[in-house]
Amino acid sequence: MNDDYRIRKTDAEWKALLAEKGAEPGAFQVTRHAATERPFSGKYERVWADGSYHCICCGAKLFDSDTKFDAGCGWPSFSQAIPGAIKEIRDTSHGMIRVETVCAECGAHLGHVFPDGPEPTGLRYCMNSASLDFHPEGKA
Numbered sequence: 001m002n003d004d005y006r007i008r009k010t011d012a013e014w015k016a017l018l019a020e021k022g023a024e025p026g027a028f029q030v031t032r033h034a035a036t037e038r039p040f041s042g043k044y045e046r047v048w049a050d051g052s053y054h055c056i057c058c059g060a061k062l063f064d065s066d067t068k069f070d071a072g073c074g075w076p077s078f079s080q081a082i083p084g085a086i087k088e089i090r091d092t093s094h095g096m097i098r099v100e101t102v103c104a105e106c107g108a109h110l111g112h113v114f115p116d117g118p119e120p121t122g123l124r125y126c127m128n129s130a131s132l133d134f135h136p137e138g139k140a
């Protein structure tokens with residue numbers, strides 16, 4: 001599946017890059033092997049500061065902080081993604097039909113999107129905190 005993405009690296013290269021960025025310990029398993037972090041464990045679950053959320057792997061901007069909302073599910077949740085930033089893939093693992101979300105640039109697994117979010121989009125992007133890198137407002 002790696003061939004679909006503009007940014008491609010080996011597992012060893014991703015591991016090194018994530019370590020360099022100080023990513024959460026589970027970041028490699030989450031982003032490159034579609035693991036799910038434990039709910040209420042991620043560092044961004046309770047962050048409400050102004051800024052933007054980027055892919056921990058390649059830095060692509062994924063969400064603005066004003067679309068983040070408290071879904072009470074234990075993972076950072078957003079009602080809207082930056083247009084074109086996220087690719088959706090039908091996921092039938094674990095006996096469920098879900099829509100997986102990955103970074104459109106590098107294919108990093110981010111989480112899933114569900115049709116039970118707030119208006120106006122009605123969407124809930126349920127993200128792994130470990131997949132995200134928060135940039136406070138006003139900083140690049």
Ligand SMILES: [Zn+2]
Nearest residue numbers: 055058103106
């Ligand atoms: Zn990415």
